[in-house]
Structures are given as structure tokens and as C-alpha cells.
Amino acid sequence: MKVERVDLMDALRGFALIGILLANMLHFQFGSSGAEIIESANALNKVSYYFVKIVIEGSVYPIFGFVFGYVLIKMIESRENAELKYKNIVFRRAVGLSILGALHLTLLWEGDVLLTYGSTLFVLLLFFLKRRVKTYFVWGIILTAILGVGAFFGSNFVQLMKPLTAAEIMIYQEGTYVEILTQRVGEIIGGGGIGLVFTLLIIWIAFLIVSFLAVGPFVLFGMGMAKKDAFIQLEKGLQSYKKVALLVPVGLLLKGSIIFDTPFSLFMYSAGTYVLAIGYIALFAWLFNRYQTQMNHYFAPIGKLSLTNYLMQTIICTTIFYGYGFGLFGKLGVFVGILLSIIIYGIQLKISQLYLKRFSIGPVEMILRSFVYLRKPRKVN
Template sequence: MANMLHFQFGSSGVEIIESVSVLNKVSYYFVKIFVEGSFYPIFGFVFGYVLIKMIESREASGLKYKNIVFRRAVGLSVLGAMHLALVWEGDILLTYGSTLFILLLFYLKRRVKTYFVWSFILTAILGVGVLFGSSFIEIIKPLTAAEIMIYQDGTYAEILTQRLGELLVVNGLSLLFILPIGWLLLVGVSFLMVGPFVLFGMGMAKRGAFLQLENSNLTYKKVAMLVPVGLLLKGFIIFDTPYSLIIYSTGTYVLAIGYIALFAWLFSRYQTKMNYYFAPIGKLSLTNYLMQSIMCTTIFYGYGFGLFGKLGVFVGILLSVIIYVMQLKASQLYLKRFSLGPVETILRWFVYLKNPRKAG
């Protein structure tokens, strides 16, 4: 759902709100307030948390971990670059792969306090950047009418050319001649984007958070009260004021923390049921993520059904729910026969340099 607006409208999605029906306007702000911007921090948190647990597991077994982290960074970066170039420009895998390089160089063996301090520092840097941003609309370059037509009616080759042009040419300057500098810039920007919550997750993992949920129920329930606070802050996106963007951006983080605590509280109460429904799709998260891109670009781009820009926001929400429910069921059926998803298997082969089923 967080990505559906981009699938449906590309970067022009920020402009559609001016000319849509009341239902679609309400749907647009529902996605903006309840979903968009508040889930990539959660994924970053989980990414950092799992990284620390993997390192602790390897150390407990007397095994080295740095080569594994390095190969995982390379593997995610390659998958992300392929996804970005060949399927959809909204990739996040390259961001996480790039972030891993920074973590490997500077952050893997740090004290808990260091993780929290740097999480705060990066958040402050982002806040300053947003504060000096002129407006939400001006941050994103809308698609031109000609570009929209390419996504609606173009062949795969035409859309590929359009996408690569957007990625490799900025203000008339070809990035092909400065790829090393461009990659270093990407690493830095990626770390700035997801680093705060990745480091926060690493710090929480070091502190042993979520290992005994039943003993922290009251704490999670109290922190979950940040959900309405975050929603209220994000609601400022409706108003056109000089401070709407910074308040909205603050709300995305507040809501993310609230969602994490709310999920932890719900999971402690309904662990069996939630494991049954959500563990399978989680085990296949990489495959499911890429499949969402393939399915949605097929639905909206010209080489598929060509519905780019033609369906309302409300229909996009319904489509998100349908796709997700389908993947929930498909993941359950798949794991009855296989222990790993196809993309997860390929990545683990590369990371561990052996049969993934024996890699641990």
C-alpha cells in the first residue's frame, strides 16, 4: 500500500489530489497518514535488529561474520540494482545493501549507547534537511505528459529506456561518467535515509528487546499510544503551512515507533494466530517484495494492462489488499513444499557459499 501510489502514478502522484473525487481524496490522505513514510523505518529497525542477532549467533558458534555481512551487502546491492533498472525505480534493496557497507566499516561492534546516539544524530540531520525543504510538492519532480504516455502505452524497451534515463541523467549530466562518485553518494544518502532506525534496531537488539514479550506487555501498550500521536502529526500534511512537512516527517517516525510497540503487544497476546498468518509471508519477504513489483508494473505499465494513472487511489488500496491476501495464502502453500523462497535461496547461496539449508 505504501508503494501503490508510486506504481499507479509515478512521481506525479503528488499532483493527482487536486482533481480527484472526494472518495479518492480521502483515500489519498489515508495512505499518506496511516501508511506512507512509516513502514520503511520499521523495515530498517527489523533489518538492524536481525543483523545484530545474526552476528551474536555466529560469534556464539565461534564463526566469523564480517565476510558474511560483506557478501550480504553485495548481494542486496546487486539485486537492488537489477530491480531498479529492470523492473521498478522505487527499489529499496539497494538502499539496504549500501547501508550495510557503512555498518560494516563503522558500526558493527559498538556500544548500545553509540547506536542510540548516532540514531539521534542522523534523525536530527534529516530534520534539518526537511526544515529547509521548500515544500512537499517541490521535493519530487512530477512526470511530464509525454512521460506518462510512455508508462501507459510504451513497450518494455521504451519504458526501460525512460527509467534508465531518469536514473542516469540528472540536469543533463550523465552519471555514467561519474559512477564511482555516484555510488558513494548513494551509499551516503541511503545510510542517511534508513540509518536512524537501522541503528535504533541494532541498539534494541543489543539490549535484548522483544525476547520476553510477556514481561513487557505494559511497556509496549504504553508506547503504542504513540500511534494516535503520530497520526495527528502526520495529519498536518492536509494543511498548506510552512511547517507541515517537518511536522509530517516527525509524525512518520513517531507513528513507526508506535506501530512497532503495538505489534509487539498484539503478538504477545495472539502469538499462535499471528505466526500462522504472517510468518510464511515474512519468510518469503524478499520474493514477495519483488513479486509485488512485477505484478504491479504488469498491471499499470504499457507492456502489461496499461492502467498507469487510470485507476483511482481507492481502487489502488483495494488492489493492495487483494495482492497481499493472495501472497499470504500463496506463501503458506509454498512453504508446505519448500523451506526457502527462490530469491532467498539465491541470496543465501551467495552469502554463505554453501547449501542454504545447511547455512543456519
């Protein structure tokens, strides 16, 4: 049972990784001007843009959060069964993810999510690690409702982010690494002394709150499902998975409302992201039970190395699009970006399969685990 459960979570994480790359590709290509490209895009790129927005964006990070919460509870249960302490491990994991995220955010790309999960883990450590199943679901629903209210009173969908100026686009296309780094974090590094410390502290506190609101619901849902021992005996839940998978078309319809840009589009889109994520998880569990060998072969390896692969996606894509690499920022269409995402993911999938024939843990995962457990993990199978 244990092997099946772990394989499902690894495969689900691997499945989410292609979605994350597709969603991030818009930002890699266009930055915060991503929403503006529709005005001048041709038909193929418009269809590609809305495909990413409706089918992918906003509905894959919740899956990552769900797996994150699920695996966290199972790790805690494993430590408790072995009569070992776990709070120090959770704390060091929060610190480790936050450090990796801060480095990723500062040195490579502003779209980091690792700092978000590290910050969320601090909140979980303080308030949510030893709670009843009901508590996890209740608080997950409360956070979802808060986000729903924010979406209901939020801005027009296309106006959510400030577009890049022509000068800023030029820096991404032709700038050096230092110039792009300065543009990304220039306002923070421009200060100094005590003022900088207080600024960073305030930013981190605000970021911690926003992070928990953003990914907390599905992390808590994952923790609750882990407490219920869901997905361990998949065959017993097949009918339930099939029924819940019907949320996929519902979520797609809700998210499709952005095409019409009504006053309620943002609210319907936001609701659709979560509905679609739940549907995707159920559909994947159902398919995993039927095609476990194939799913393990294709999705589990890249899922086991998800941290390394996630960071490699940033390195590859910033090299392709930023001025210190090939300088293709804003020059390729959305459709080409989708093709590029599939190629990158396919290469990572194959490399992950080959890598795991010799090693049992990825290089970045090894660094993080060494810090978390204060010992060097075994690398060779």
C-alpha cells in the same frame, strides 16, 4: 526464547510488507505525479490518498529497517557464539542486496529499496558492527536530527517531486518495455566509456550517503534493541509496549498536518513518520504477545519470504500499470489501488503459507543465501 524472537521479527516484517505495497501503489499508479492527483480527484480518492499518506507512507520502511538491524545483530551474535567469522558474510550480503537492488532498479522499477539496504550495510560494516548499545542509539538520534533539519528547511510537501510530463505518462501507459526502461535510466545509459564509470561511481557514493541517512536511524535502533535482548521475553515488557503504543495517535496527528499544507507541514509530517513507526512496532509487539498463534499464521509466512514477495509485488504491479502489460498507469483511482493492494497481499499471504509447508526458504532468499554463505541452503522442511 529464540523461536519467539524470530517469529516476532518475521511477523513484523510481514506486517510491514502490506504497508510497503500500499505506499508503493501510489508510485506504481502515478509515478512522481502522485502528489498532483489530489487536485482533480473526487472525494473518495482524496480520502484514500490522505489515508495512505498519513497512516502508511513513510512509517513502514522504518519498521523494515528496524527488523533489518535487529536480525543483523542476532546473526552476528549467533556466529560469535559458534566461534565463526561474520564480517565476510556481512560483506557478501551487502554486495548481494546491492546487486539485486541495482537489477531491480534498472530492469523493473525505480522505487527500489534493496540497493538502499545494501549500501547501508556497507556503512554498518565499516563503522557500526561492534559498538556499544549507547552508540547505536546516539547515532540513530543524530541521523534523525539531521533528517529533521533537512525537513525543516525543505520544500513544500507537494513540490517534493517533479511531476511527470504528459509525454512521460503516455510512455508508461503505452510504451514497450524498452521505451519505459530507456525513460527510467536513459540519462545514465546514454553515456559511455570512462565518463560513465565516473558518473556511476559518484552516483553510488552519493546514494550510499543518502541511503544511510534515510534508513540508518531505525537500523541502528534495531541493532541497539537487539543488543539489549528486547522482544525476547515479550510478557515482561507488555506495560512498556502499551505505553509506547500511545505514540500511534500522536504520529497520526503529526502526519495529518499535510492536509493543511502549512510552512511547517513537511517538518511535522517527517517527525510523525518516525513517531508513528515507533508506535506501530510497540503496538505490534503487544498484540503479538496476546495473539501469537494468529499473528504467526498470517504475518510470519509472508515475512519469511519478504524478499521474494517484495520483488513479486513489483512484477505484478508494473505488469498491471505499464504499457507492456495492461497499460492502466494513471487510469485507476487511489481507492481502487488500495483494494488492489489488499488483494495482491492476500494472494501472496496464502501462497506463502502453502509454499512454506514444503520449503523453508523462498527462491530469491535461496539465491541470496547461497551467495552469502557460499553454499546451497536446504530448501525442504
